[in-house]
Amino acid sequence: MARKLKLRIWRGDSTSGGLKDVTVDVNDGEVVLDVIHRVQAEQMGDLAVRWNCKAGKCGSCSMEINGKPRLACMTQCASFGEEETITITPLRAFPVIKDLVTDVSFNYKKAMEIPAYEHPKNLAPGEARMEQIDVERSQEFRKCIECFLCQDVCHVVRDHEENKKSFAGPRFFIRIAELDMHPLDMLKNRKKTAQEEHGLGMCNITKCCTEVCPEHIRITDNAIIPMKERVADQKYDPVRWLGSKIRKREGIL
Amino acid sequence: MTLERHKYDVLVIGAGGAGLRAAVEAREAGLKVAIICKSLFGKAHTVMAEGGAAASMGNANSNDNWQVHFRDTMRGGKFLNHYRMAELHAKESPDRIWELETWGALFDRTKEGKISQRNFGGHEYPRLAHVGDRTGLELIRTMQQRIVALQQKDARDHGSAESFIKVFAELTITDILKENGKVAGAYGYYRETGADVLFEAPAVVIATGGVGKTFKITSNSWEGTGDGHALALKAGASLKDMEFLQFHPTGMVWPPSVRGILVTESVRGEGGILTNSLGERFMFKYIPDVFKDKYADNEEEADRWYTDQDNNRRPPELLPRDEVARAINSEVKAGRGTEHGGVFLDVSKRISAEIIKKRLPSMWHQFYELAGVDITKEAMEVGPTCHYVMGGVDVEPDNAAAIGVPGLFAAGEVAGGMHGSNRLGGNSLSDLLVFGRRAGMGAAEYVKSNGDNPVSQSTIDAASARIEAPFKRSGGENPYALHQELQEVTHNLVGIIRTKSELDEAIVKIADIRRRSADVTVAGDRKFNPGFHLAFDLDNMLLVAESSAKSAVLREESRGGHTRDDFPGMNSEWRQVNHIASFDGVQVNVQKKALPVLPKELFDLFDPHELEKYMTPEEMSKGGSN
Numbered sequence: 001m002a003r004k005l006k007l008r009i010w011r012g013d014s015t016s017g018g019l020k021d022v023t024v025d026v027n028d029g030e031v032v033l034d035v036i037h038r039v040q041a042e043q044m045g046d047l048a049v050r051w052n053c054k055a056g057k058c059g060s061c062s063m064e065i066n067g068k069p070r071l072a073c074m075t076q077c078a079s080f081g082e083e084e085t086i087t088i089t090p091l092r093a094f095p096v097i098k099d100l101v102t103d104v105s106f107n108y109k110k111a112m113e114i115p116a117y118e119h120p121k122n123l124a125p126g127e128a129r130m131e132q133i134d135v136e137r138s139q140e141f142r143k144c145i146e147c148f149l150c151q152d153v154c155h156v157v158r159d160h161e162e163n164k165k166s167f168a169g170p171r172f173f174i175r176i177a178e179l180d181m182h183p184l185d186m187l188k189n190r191k192k193t194a195q196e197e198h199g200l201g202m203c204n205i206t207k208c209c210t211e212v213c214p215e216h217i218r219i220t221d222n223a224i225i226p227m228k229e230r231v232a233d234q235k236y237d238p239v240r241w242l243g244s245k246i247r248k249r250e251g252i253l
Numbered sequence: 254m255t256l257e258r259h260k261y262d263v264l265v266i267g268a269g270g271a272g273l274r275a276a277v278e279a280r281e282a283g284l285k286v287a288i289i290c291k292s293l294f295g296k297a298h299t300v301m302a303e304g305g306a307a308a309s310m311g312n313a314n315s316n317d318n319w320q321v322h323f324r325d326t327m328r329g330g331k332f333l334n335h336y337r338m339a340e341l342h343a344k345e346s347p348d349r350i351w352e353l354e355t356w357g358a359l360f361d362r363t364k365e366g367k368i369s370q371r372n373f374g375g376h377e378y379p380r381l382a383h384v385g386d387r388t389g390l391e392l393i394r395t396m397q398q399r400i401v402a403l404q405q406k407d408a409r410d411h412g413s414a415e416s417f418i419k420v421f422a423e424l425t426i427t428d429i430l431k432e433n434g435k436v437a438g439a440y441g442y443y444r445e446t447g448a449d450v451l452f453e454a455p456a457v458v459i460a461t462g463g464v465g466k467t468f469k470i471t472s473n474s475w476e477g478t479g480d481g482h483a484l485a486l487k488a489g490a491s492l493k494d495m496e497f498l499q500f501h502p503t504g505m506v507w508p509p510s511v512r513g514i515l516v517t518e519s520v521r522g523e524g525g526i527l528t529n530s531l532g533e534r535f536m537f538k539y540i541p542d543v544f545k546d547k548y549a550d551n552e553e554e555a556d557r558w559y560t561d562q563d564n565n566r567r568p569p570e571l572l573p574r575d576e577v578a579r580a581i582n583s584e585v586k587a588g589r590g591t592e593h594g595g596v597f598l599d600v601s602k603r604i605s606a607e608i609i610k611k612r613l614p615s616m617w618h619q620f621y622e623l624a625g626v627d628i629t630k631e632a633m634e635v636g637p638t639c640h641y642v643m644g645g646v647d648v649e650p651d652n653a654a655a656i657g658v659p660g661l662f663a664a665g666e667v668a669g670g671m672h673g674s675n676r677l678g679g680n681s682l683s684d685l686l687v688f689g690r691r692a693g694m695g696a697a698e699y700v701k702s703n704g705d706n707p708v709s710q711s712t713i714d715a716a717s718a719r720i721e722a723p724f725k726r727s728g729g730e731n732p733y734a735l736h737q738e739l740q741e742v743t744h745n746l747v748g749i750i751r752t753k754s755e756l757d758e759a760i761v762k763i764a765d766i767r768r769r770s771a772d773v774t775v776a777g778d779r780k781f782n783p784g785f786h787l788a789f790d791l792d793n794m795l796l797v798a799e800s801s802a803k804s805a806v807l808r809e810e811s812r813g814g815h816t817r818d819d820f821p822g823m824n825s826e827w828r829q830v831n832h833i834a835s836f837d838g839v840q841v842n843v844q845k846k847a848l849p850v851l852p853k854e855l856f857d858l859f860d861p862h863e864l865e866k867y868m869t870p871e872e873m874s875k876g877g878s879n
Contacts, residue, residue: 013780029508031623041733045784046777050292052474055514055619057390058296074622097445098781108294108422112414116402117357125351126310129366135359139384142359142391146295182357 002027005035005077006085011047013098019087026077032086033061033072036100048099056214059147063100064089069149069212091152092159107148110168113198114175118186134183141178141223143215144171150209150219156202167199170209170219176200177223195231200224256713257450259419260705261287263696264439264454266426266481269297270389270685271665271692272460273396274349278693279458280403280418284700287452288400288420289441291461291476295397298462298474299685302389303517303615304373305381306686307679308346312363313370313379314562319343320858321377326680327859328543329375329573330643330673331813332828332867333494336851337650338671342680342687349686350382356402358395360384372522375573375677377547378562386517386615392682424450426480427789428716429457429488429661430708436488436660437706440716444786447779449717455703456696459485459646459655459663460689464498466736467794467801468639469744472504472515478790479797481667485646486796486836490655493669493831493846495644495797496805497814499676500749502577504638506595511623513638516598516616518678520633521570523612524559524603527581528632529589529596536569539580543866548572559603575675575813578637582749585636595636601629637749641676642797643814644804645669647833652695653688660699660706664692670831674813723788724779729772732787739766739794747802752818756806763802764840767795799841800834807832807843825869853877 005026008019022043024035033051040047051061054073061072066080066087080086094102150170151157157164168176173194180190194200205228207220217223263279265272268290279286290297309322323343327334350368354360360382361369370379384391404414411417426441438453461481465473482492503516521527529535537555540548548569549555555568570577581596590596600609606629610617613628620626620633646663647656653668655661665685672680746759770791775784810824811817831846856864856877865873 027509029624030510034510040783041731045731045733045775046782048781048783052292052296052298052476053301054474055301055511056622057387057615058300058474060292060296076622101445101781104293111401112404116398116405119355119357123355125348125355128351128354130359130362131366132362132369135362139359142384142394143387145300145390179357182359185357 003082007035007039008085008087009036009039009047009099010089011044011099012096014096017096028078030077031073032065032075032077032088035077036072036088048097048101050101057145059145059214062091062147062149062152064091069152071147071149071214074214091148093152093154093157104148106164107146107151107169107171110172111175113168114172115187115193117179117182120184120186123184128184130183137181137222138178140217141174143217144174145215146171147214149212149214153208153212155206155208156199163199163202167202170224172198173200173203173227174217174219174223177227180227191227191231194227200227200231257448259287259450259452261285261452261454262700263287263456263458263693264452265289265458265460266439266484267297267460267462267665267667268294268420269299269460269462269665270392270396270682271689272297272458273393273400274686274689275458275460275662275664275693275696276418277396277399277403278690279697282694282697284417284697286418287454288418289424289426290420290422291425291444291480292423294420294422295393297393298476299393299682300390301472301474301515302392302682303386303515304519304522305371305383305388305679306346306350306392306682307373307376307380307677308350308382308683309343309380310347310350310368310370310382312367317378317380322346322380323855324858325376326677327673329677329680330675331823332673333812333848334673335650335670335849336855337849338688340855341650341691342671342684345687346683349683349690353392353395353686356395356399358391360391371519372571373678374518374521374571374577376679381679383519385611386519386613388682425786425789426484427720429484430712430716431488431658432706432709432712434659435703435706436658437708437712440713442720442779445781447782447785449720451708451713453705453708455706456660456662456700458653458692458696459661459667460665460692461667463666464642464794464797465639466790467739467743467798468748469740470504470513471639472501472513473639479793480790481663482645482800483793483796485655485658485661485663485667486800486834486841488658488661490658490661491647492800492834493644493647494674494804495642495800495834496808496832497643497674498639498801499574499641499643499814500578500637501640502574502581502637503598503635504640505624506591506634506636507593508624514619514623515638515640516633516635517613518574520598520600520613520616523600525570525598525600526568526602527570527577527596527598529584530591531589533589535584535589535596536572536577536580539576539583540569540572541576544572544576573675573677578749579816581635581637591634593634595634597632598635599632601631606630641681642666643669643672643674643676644801651691652698653692654695654699660703662692662696664688674815723773723775723785726772726774729774730769732770732773732775732784732791735766735770735773736787736791736794739763739791739798742766743798747798747805750816750818751805753806756802759802760799760806763795763798767799770795796836796841800843803841803843804832804834823867825867825872828867829869829872850878853879
């Protein structure tokens, strides 16, 4: 059953590195992470790779396979041609630490910048009542496994280090959308701050993030576009603008 | 190079559900807390929990209450549970779930808008709060975001997000440090750089999860290497009942690369049935006497139960996990297994494709992408996989303090006692929350009267030398090869079905691997070097395997997650015995300890006819303690 698979794996660190050719056995049904582990156990004991669950649930083994951001545990070796050489490189949008491991701390910094969920003050534990249909919108975004493939592929930051400061990225746009659509969240103006403080306006809806999402979250259609539209409504519709000010003053909104 | 040093009030080792819940509690008590993650923040094995968190909120069936949950938990554990842990767990789980909602969690809802609850093996009523089949992800993300919320508040109030809670990602702890007989901190290294780091803290909470990687076929990720079990043993604490390992009945069996990956029990909770290669629904043959009045013995009644639970007994697919795992094992051994050595689990016959995709989305995804199987149309092939260790650090139930080591606490899978000889599905996520919080409270209380306990230079030097050692050796074996050898030994000799001769053989082989592991050498340098990391994990797994094998050979009965071919029955005398494993620096020693007696008010919650099946006549005549 075993056949030989040719890999080119990027090895190196922040100072230097390059692609190394290896040939490794591959069995039926194996995914790219399996063959990386075999390389590690048999040929390169110190090959650095992140992984945890090996079932597409934790989002640790993010890397670029033939240039495409993917989870190595969900990429079947059989999806490549018998003679094809598979090129495996670290995520390009983040600084390399070693081999296939990158420094993804950018994402944790951005997470810290998104204001947390605010529970209604008078709603005691156990008293919440929500319709399934209302929680489902936010639940779609809470499926996110934080693999950061969407952050990696997004061209706003992929080759533009300078944009990172003012751009939270797709993962955090869905976090804001999730809170914005949360039936109980009390914090106001999440859409507005998404635009003004987290760089929503820099997104030009190329949908690359949606395409790479292993959870098939419709990042662009269900989170980014609705937020952009409503921000636009609020910005340019004078009646709505006035309405929101009046209601806010009365403490209704 | 100068050593990086940190000082905290409480050090939490492990950033899964229990660790994060402990950290939240300790911070809210006003303390400075460090959280250690072996991987990135938010990736801990808790994310893999699928089915839900058990709590008797009574949303789906108003007859449910803590007493019913307590009874189910004790039955599931075959009455070897520490009654006090099971009691606290049953009483406090609902509050812990509701609390998550106040932090932003979004559970699935009932028609009335309450938290939906689903059926699971061994639970009398639908009891598992859930989010589709990704409940663990919701739980860990909620607590991760709660930590961030507390840090944001600290940034506003104290000027820095990390003034009270700091998360140290990708860091491995190699030693818990003690001075004057009490915990003083911990020592470890950053996985990224390999650089040493010292934490000084009077209280340490161990929340490192399980030991699955000790076995060949497991649902656990690479992190489940028993680090906390081994750290506690080496610090002078004891491990209780390490012979009890849960083999989850339904892991994937094909393709080989995913062998062991979990297939959630929710598949059976939602109506999935188990059949063998002859098409027989075999579970009816495996209902043990103690469960005969609660489980249907024919298909018609089992099928009716899904719509009328008050007038029918439950389908036997929903027996506790140990029973189902053994049944599958027997069917396969008898030659009635599938092509790849499992049995069939089919949910497509009972519920529509649309509902399957809605209620079991990640299962659908997992089988479609990894095995090419569409579970809305075809059966899955499943078989037992090492999933959970019931045994663990011997703790005080109320404050999670490790017995024998002042300043050490343990919660979650790494702690023992709560689940007895077998854990019910859904009781793990609630366990994390209940005892994670209690460990945080216990640590906070301890710190009030036990301040700084400085770490001496000689202690630091010893811990540092241990980390450097694998690089100073040469000519030793490869840690990957030794790990595989250990997994073969545990799989073949300490697995689902055990005998004395095989366990004796395992003990000899484990000792031999441990002797050889003292010489392992690793390639490369300290920087993000998996071989180097495995050298330490291996050490931990060997201590765990030794504890399990030595406890297993002594227990001459079969109960829950411990099945002896040479002692097939459950024995009431053995029910009164806990095994306590300790480490003398050279080897693990196991002693017997009396199980605490059920107090009268808890004893009286059961029908005496049921208790008779588990207890000796003498125990029955006493009727519990006063």
